[in-house]
Amino acid sequence: MTSSPADGIRPFRLDIPQSDLDDLHHRLDRTRWPDALPGVGWSYGVPRDYLQELVRYWRHEYDWRAAEAQLNEWPQFTTTIDGANVHFAHIRSPEPDATPLIITHGWPGSIVEFLDVVGPLTDPAAHGGDPADAFHVVVPSIPGFGLSGPTSDTGWEAGRIADAWAELMTRLGYERFGAQGGDWGAAISRELGRACPHRLIGVHLNLLPGAQATHEPRDEELAELSPEERERTLASWRGWSAWSGEGVGYAVLQSTRPQTLAYGLTDSPVGQLAWIVEKFQEWTDSRELPEEAVDRDRLLTDVMLYWLTGTAGSSARVYYERAHAPADRAEAPKQPSTAPTALALFPAELQIPLRHKADRTENIVRWTDFDRGGHFAAMEEPDLLVEDVRAFFRQLREKGEG
DSSP states (O other): OOEESSSSSEEEOOOOHHHHHHHHOOOOOOOOOOOOOOTTTTSSSOOOOHHHHHHHHHHHHHHHHHHHHHHHTSSEEEEEEEEEEEEEEEEOOOTTTTTEEEEEOOOTTOOGTTTHHHHHHOOOOTTTTTTGGEEEEEEOOOOSSSSGOOOOOOOOHHHHHHHHHHHHHHHTTSSSEEEEEEEEHHHHHHHHHOOOOTEEEEEEEEEEETOOOOOOOHHHHHHHHHHHHHHHHHHHHHHHEEEEEEIHHHHHHHOHHHHHHHHHHHHOOHHHHHHHHHHHHHHHOOSOOGGGOOOHHHHHHHHHHHHHHTTTHHHHOOOOHHHOOOGGGGGGGGOOOOSSSEEEOOOOOSSSOOOOHHHHHHHHEEEEEEEEEEEEHHHHHHHHHEEEEHHHHHHHHTOOOO
């Protein structure tokens, strides 16, 4: 990995030393496998037989150099903001009047999530779309994640990251811009709309943290809702209850002891792979295997960005920082956002937002329910996501808000 030492924005090109790849292969060859119970599927975690086959593919068939070359098709840069190294891709549209848009990944994602959406967003005419819907796209790596990691100080929660993104867009010459994200990218994009609403044309989210049902609804609460919202509230509670009971372990650990976790994941590529692939299995719109929803090579490229940069621990720290944030940086917003906001809702998403809760904290102007897709929308259903982003900003332009 190389970059210029000059101040400001520095050109960057991904170039992993062959010795790092050789070390990975050596570790994969020497994996020490645990025992496993027969016939339990995914209920105890990632099945050993499945993971062994995936590791075989990773070791002998997956081509990192091809993935590296694909990522290097994007113009990439680094810059220092608030003491952190920030890596980002900046893909300008051939349309001079394109709308600036910063799109942000989450955990356990990376910039790899957006490989299939950047082209249609920046050059819609080349992908059967209207040139008026074009965007200049900025794709940063969150501080502590992958090529923006590791961080060297505490406090990198969603609000501070949003402040860094505002500074990044200033450095790129974009006074007004849009934001898009899911998972942590949704939390960061939402905070951008609060931190500098005068600069945000619009905020497009495919997850809205904190808008789901977090307690079993009482009869009197349900009675105040429309039949549709009543059913949605019950479904939201069932989903939240299931996640709180069986799916929250990773978040508890990363919110409390990220450093302890980091030793195992940074030393074992199979451990890092299992930690991530479990979430792709649980959070995607798949029947059983994550590859039913997300390309296997793309999934492994995502894992590689964590492994090659040694950022398992520093990326997990964002959970710790959220859990220990001061009151003025807490995730639950203290005042409603004024930024025009769109929600694209995919059915396999782990949090089902409620409109009556979302309206308390967001300026919702577009709400779209899709019939397929999950948590990693840009990887699972890139066409649906791209069209919804285009439609949202088109809607704002037509109303004179863009």
